[in-house]
Amino acid sequence: MTWQGWLQIALFAAVITAAVKPLGGYIVANLDGGGRVQRTCAPIERCLYRLAGVDPAEEQNWVEYALALLWFHLAGIAILYALLRLQPFLPLNPQRLDAMTPDLALNTAVSFATNTSWQSYGGEATLSYLAQMAGIVVQSFMSGAVGVAVALALVRGFARRSSQAIGNFWVDLTRVTLYVLLPICCVATLFMVWQGVPQTLGAYVTATTLEGAQQVIARGPVASQKVIAVLSGDGGGFFNANSAHPFENPTALAGVVQMMLIFLIGVALTNVFGRMVGDQRHGWTLFAVMAVLFVAGLGVIYGTEGHANPALSQFGLDQSAGNMEGKEVRFGIGQSSLFATVTTASSDGAVNSMHDSFLPLSGLVLMANMMVDEVIVGGPGSGLFGILLFAIVAVFAAGLMIGRTPEYLGKKIESNEVKMTMLALLCVSAAILGIAAVAAVLPDGVAGLNNAGPHGLSELLYAYTSGAATNGSAFAGLNANAPFYNLTLAAAMLAGRFLVIVPVLCIAGTLAAKRAVPTSAGTLPTYGLQFVGLMVGTIVIVGGLTFFPALALGPAAEHFALQAGTTY
Amino acid sequence: VFDILMLVALALGFVGAAGYIRACVDLTRAPAGGNAP
Numbered sequence: 001m002t003w004q005g006w007l008q009i010a011l012f013a014a015v016i017t018a019a020v021k022p023l024g025g026y027i028v029a030n031l032d033g034g035g036r037v038q039r040t041c042a043p044i045e046r047c048l049y050r051l052a053g054v055d056p057a058e059e060q061n062w063v064e065y066a067l068a069l070l071w072f073h074l075a076g077i078a079i080l081y082a083l084l085r086l087q088p089f090l091p092l093n094p095q096r097l098d099a100m101t102p103d104l105a106l107n108t109a110v111s112f113a114t115n116t117s118w119q120s121y122g123g124e125a126t127l128s129y130l131a132q133m134a135g136i137v138v139q140s141f142m143s144g145a146v147g148v149a150v151a152l153a154l155v156r157g158f159a160r161r162s163s164q165a166i167g168n169f170w171v172d173l174t175r176v177t178l179y180v181l182l183p184i185c186c187v188a189t190l191f192m193v194w195q196g197v198p199q200t201l202g203a204y205v206t207a208t209t210l211e212g213a214q215q216v217i218a219r220g221p222v223a224s225q226k227v228i229a230v231l232s233g234d235g236g237g238f239f240n241a242n243s244a245h246p247f248e249n250p251t252a253l254a255g256v257v258q259m260m261l262i263f264l265i266g267v268a269l270t271n272v273f274g275r276m277v278g279d280q281r282h283g284w285t286l287f288a289v290m291a292v293l294f295v296a297g298l299g300v301i302y303g304t305e306g307h308a309n310p311a312l313s314q315f316g317l318d319q320s321a322g323n324m325e326g327k328e329v330r331f332g333i334g335q336s337s338l339f340a341t342v343t344t345a346s347s348d349g350a351v352n353s354m355h356d357s358f359l360p361l362s363g364l365v366l367m368a369n370m371m372v373d374e375v376i377v378g379g380p381g382s383g384l385f386g387i388l389l390f391a392i393v394a395v396f397a398a399g400l401m402i403g404r405t406p407e408y409l410g411k412k413i414e415s416n417e418v419k420m421t422m423l424a425l426l427c428v429s430a431a432i433l434g435i436a437a438v439a440a441v442l443p444d445g446v447a448g449l450n451n452a453g454p455h456g457l458s459e460l461l462y463a464y465t466s467g468a469a470t471n472g473s474a475f476a477g478l479n480a481n482a483p484f485y486n487l488t489l490a491a492a493m494l495a496g497r498f499l500v501i502v503p504v505l506c507i508a509g510t511l512a513a514k515r516a517v518p519t520s521a522g523t524l525p526t527y528g529l530q531f532v533g534l535m536v537g538t539i540v541i542v543g544g545l546t547f548f549p550a551l552a553l554g555p556a557a558e559h560f561a562l563q564a565g566t567t568y
Numbered sequence: 569v570f571d572i573l574m575l576v577a578l579a580l581g582f583v584g585a586a587g588y589i590r591a592c593v594d595l596t597r598a599p600a601g602g603n604a605p
Binding site for chain 2: 074494
């Protein structure tokens with residue numbers, strides 16, 4: 001660990017914290033409040049509604065909202081699947097890349113439509129520029145916007161009184177795209193181009209090396225894709241090496257800005273929540289819960305990676321810099337640890353180091369970050385609705401302790417909300433553990449592993465955790481481009497996204513229909529340090545109880561084996 | 569053939585999702601138990 005590393009982490013934390021309030025205010029003003037940007041761009045917005053046949057004044061109940069969302073994603077998956085299968089016959093394919101296999105195309109279409117960006121392929125060797133721009137980038141925008149839309153619908157559920165409506169899906173989708181994602185992307189793309197990220201439709205370049213060999217150097221419209229990938233919580237890489245590739249992440253500054261973009265909308269939405277429910281303390285409380293969990297995870301990872309790998313020490317290797325295996329020398333331990341924590345705490349999945357090479361304890365934290373259901377900032381929107389689910393569990397548990405019907409923000413949390421919350425939380429756990437268990441015993445699943453023992457289990461568990469938590473980062477070491485993994489991971493991603501979103505919208509609907517209950521002496525304060533502690537405890541206990549056995553068999557067992565000199 | 573199967577699977581997935589929404593609606597209509605104040 002170095003002072004430069006700590007300074008970098010402190011600067012990152014300071015900028016992110018400083019951005020919460022202004023960006024939250026901007027989002028509320030322009031999505032729900034008739035802000036200046038919204039008023040200026042209103043003609044464009046109206047034109048889009050007219051083209052799509054949408055009446056922006058017509059609000060939807062939760063079932064209508066959910067059906068619109070599902071139709072939208074069904075169409076998105078079908079279009080992306082067709083683009084990937086037909087790319088040899090479509091333009092903007094200067095490298096004449098072949099079509100994806102059907103199972104890989106389905107996996108990729110589902111992956112980007114669900115905001116996961118799990119990639120069983122190397123982008124530069126597989127996708128045409130058209131597939132990258134009209135397929136991957138469009139889905140990055142749309143899946144990010146859908147996450148924010150669902151979060152807004154849930155917040156309206158808390159904020160509204162005796163209402164059947166939770167907003168209009170098409171309006172939310174349009175406004176998030178036009179007023180939040182596009183402006184930030186335009187500015188950040190220019191910044192990335194300035195830092196050295198390529199942005200061209202020209203073909204790959206062939207260079208002659210000093211030894212006289214021919215080397216093909218891949219390039220393309222990288223900057224525009226990279227920015228929306230990190231901003232939308234998508235995280236897919238233009239190149240196979242993702243943010244470890246010098247064209248995708250050319251400087252340390254570019255790396256820090258990418259991490260900020262990953263967290264930006266997720267943290268700002270806590271302030272959006274506070275503003276929309278009329279008390280910003282509730283937003284800051286959720287932000288504090290995220291911060292506590294994030295700092296705890298980062299501390300373990302930075303502390304672990306700052307020390308030598310005992311398996312390499314026996315060979316007399318100089319490990320004074322820490323465990324540098326699988327990490328870019330340009331970024332070192334500090335930025336690699338920070339990036340790994342940021343990408344797994346959010347639902348992003350971009351990587352600048354190989355998580356497979358992190359020491360087992362770090363691997364455990366990386367998995368745990370994803371297993372707690374995207375609540376440590378999470379993806380845009382999905383982080384907010386994820387942590388609100390835990391807030392419902394926390395007030396429910398507190399209500400059980402004192403024998404009162406729990407309340408949150410003046411709304412009684414009754415059996416309907418608790419049933420839907422448990423359904424949403426259990427679906428992700430069941431998808432991760434259930435499908436991973438099947439893969440661990442079937443020959444097709446075991447055939448994809450490159451390591452035996454606990455490390456092999458970690459590779460497998462990480463893959464399904466990443467899929468179901470819609471993260472998309474890879475542990476590496478798993479040969480995932482096989483029909484078995486492509487199809488089962490697609491199932492995990494669909495379950496992790498839509499089996500959660502539907503109950504969340506249902507909660508929004510039932511809450512919006514309720515009247516507010518006046519605060520009394522018996523009301524549990526849902527802001528402040530006490531509630532932060534209650535929520536952190538709930539998240540850790542629920543996550544720990546659910547996943548501890550699997551983590552004990554994987555990274556925890558590997559940690560103790562490594563200390564005893566055994567590697568896998 | 570696989571492409572057609574994929575499209576059929578997607579359509580079935582949508583039907584399944586609609587059924588899931590219906591199940592959620594039914595769950596929220598089920599009578600609540602308990603007697604907390």
